[in-house]
Amino acid sequence: MTTTTLTSSPNPSTVGQAVTFTAVVTSSAGAPPDGETVSFMNGKTVLGTGSLSGGAASFTTSALKVGTTAVTVAYGGDFYFLGSESNTVKQVVEKYPTATTLSSSLNPSNYGQGVILTATVTSAGPTPTGTVTFKNGSVILGSRTLNAGGVATLTITKIPVGANTLTATYNGDAFNGKSVSAAITQTVSQASVSMVLTSTPNPSTFGQSVKFTATLTSNGGVPTGQPVTFSYNGATLGTANVNGKGVATFSTTTLPRGSDAVTATYAGSMDYSSTSASVTQVVN
Secondary structure, eight states: OEEEEEEEESSSEETTOOEEEEEEEEETTOOOOTTOEEEEEETTEEEEEEEOBTTEEEEEESOOOSEEEEEEEEEOOOSSSOOEEOOOEEEEEEOBOEEEEEEESSSSEETTOOEEEEEEEEESSSOOOSEEEEEETTEEEEEEEOOTTSEEEEEESOOOSEEEEEEEEEOOOSSBOOEEOOOEEEEEEOBOEEEEEEEESSSBOTTOOEEEEEEEEESSOOOTTOEEEEEETTEEEEEEEOOTTSEEEEEESOOOSEEEEEEEEEOOOSSBOOEEEEEEEEEO
């Protein structure tokens, strides 16, 4: 009768790391002959074999998958020694731990300014690959792929006004585990908007169409798609929306003769300050 025992080292191990399984076969009659083969098994799957030497055989592999693999070893026996099966070794294979750091290129910032978020992922194992997800609280800002140096960047302009809690989550790969950065507080202020108003032609003749152009600038973005109101003597002439270049235009033929002070007003929002500008239109 024989007894077979199995051990592994290291356990736990990391994915891709070499793990050595050692089987020892003993009996009251001494060790089985050298050169006899034992099989290292995962269920019915043969992982590898080893030859006995002094009653011991080993098998080394780096191909185990992430998770727990139940391994046994079977000694088949011979004419003098009965076969035996070992205890089960649960080999735990883990991904390499990673660390993710997050930084902002501009903090504090103004609404609409381009802020570059940079996530750097490091690992105790191979250089991390895959993606990083950037979040503001629970809101996903975007995902980017790591470059060859383990760095991912996201440029974003529409971070809400106020104190924002930003994080970066590395989603892991075949060898490296997930990790989440420490949160950073991105402080965003309302964009301060200013306006210049021009008219053409100026002077004009009575009944002639006059085009008013309001040009908005700011220390951040511009309120694209939001209305500018054009007025004369407190009465609204009309409105026009700001285009992608920060410009709103309005034309009218209704101005009376004389020097007419026309005002353009942007009412503002939570993200943008209010502003106005005037121009004197001479109508002959």
